[in-house]
Amino acid sequence: MAHGNRCCMYCGDDLSTDIDHFEPIAENPLRTFDWLNHLLACSECNSTHKKDRFPRHPETGAPLLIDPTAEDPFDHLYLGLDTGLYLGRTEKGRQTERVCGLNRDDLPEARCIARDGVVMCVDGWLSGREQGNERKMAVAVRTIRNQPFADVAQFMLRQAMLPRASAAFTFDLGEETLHHLRDPELRAALLV
Incomplete structure (x- = not known):
């Protein structure tokens, strides 16, 4: 919401x-x-x-x-x-x-697609950081912030910092994404 x-x-x-x-x-x-x-x-x-x-x-x-x-x-x-x-x-x-009707029709699938988009953008941000490519990093952050279903990214960021966060990240690539969402630099960029 x-x-x-x-x-x-x-x-x-x-x-x-x-x-x-x-x-x-x-x-x-x-x-x-x-x-x-x-x-x-x-x-x-x-x-x-x-x-x-x-x-x-x-x-x-x-x-x-x-x-x-x-x-x-x-x-x-x-x-x-x-x-x-x-x-x-x-x-x-x-x-x-x-x-x-938050779970109606295609909304759950759309949230899963948004989750996958966050995963891809996090990978893009990490790749940009490794390459020293600030533009690539900025595009990844802007994409996460402005996608439909931005609540998915917010939930992922919040859950990542909880003690039992791994229970929420059981999807494909979840553990790897969980680790990256704890990165202080990425969190600072996304939570401004």
């Missing part, structure tokens, strides 16, 4: 053409013109899945959707790098996955 350039704030697809009211107007008319309530969304998320759905906790009334403008989605969601599927860590994560 809160993905790359011109990407849906919910699913990460790069076909975003709609503006969604995160908190529906029917729920809270005062947020109709609240800038932080306007999210770029693909028509699939806006019109087919989320629509005006806005689940709340039955006792507290607190929203049960992740607000990508104010919350870290990875506090609530886990991304299976081998499958591209989101799994809810919390009730808010589970509701967000369900309401927004």
Whole structure:
């Protein structure tokens, strides 16, 4: 969530053409013109899945959707790098996955393709560093940052620093990629 350039704030697809009211107007008319309530969304998320759905906790009334403008989605969601599927860590994560359809159709496969793109760009960055080719390094960083499904790269970078990170990197070339994502120079370039 809160993905790359011109990407849906919910699913990460790069076909975003709609503006969604995160908190529906029917729920809270005062947020109709609240800038932080306007999210770029693909028509699939806006019109087919989320629509005006806005689940709340039955006792507290607190929203049960992740607000990508104010919350870290990875506090609530886990991304299976081998499958591209989101799994809810919390009730808010589970509701967000369900309401927004985060695992619908071709999204998991697109996340796996994004993962493979990160792997290729990391290899390109390392090759550029070995060759002293700063342009090649810059292109690799720019590509990772601006790809659709940029959440995949963010998840990989975060997971790489956790004690049991190898459990997340079980995909082909995962262990090698894990080692490279711990490189301080690469991390500094990507996390600016």
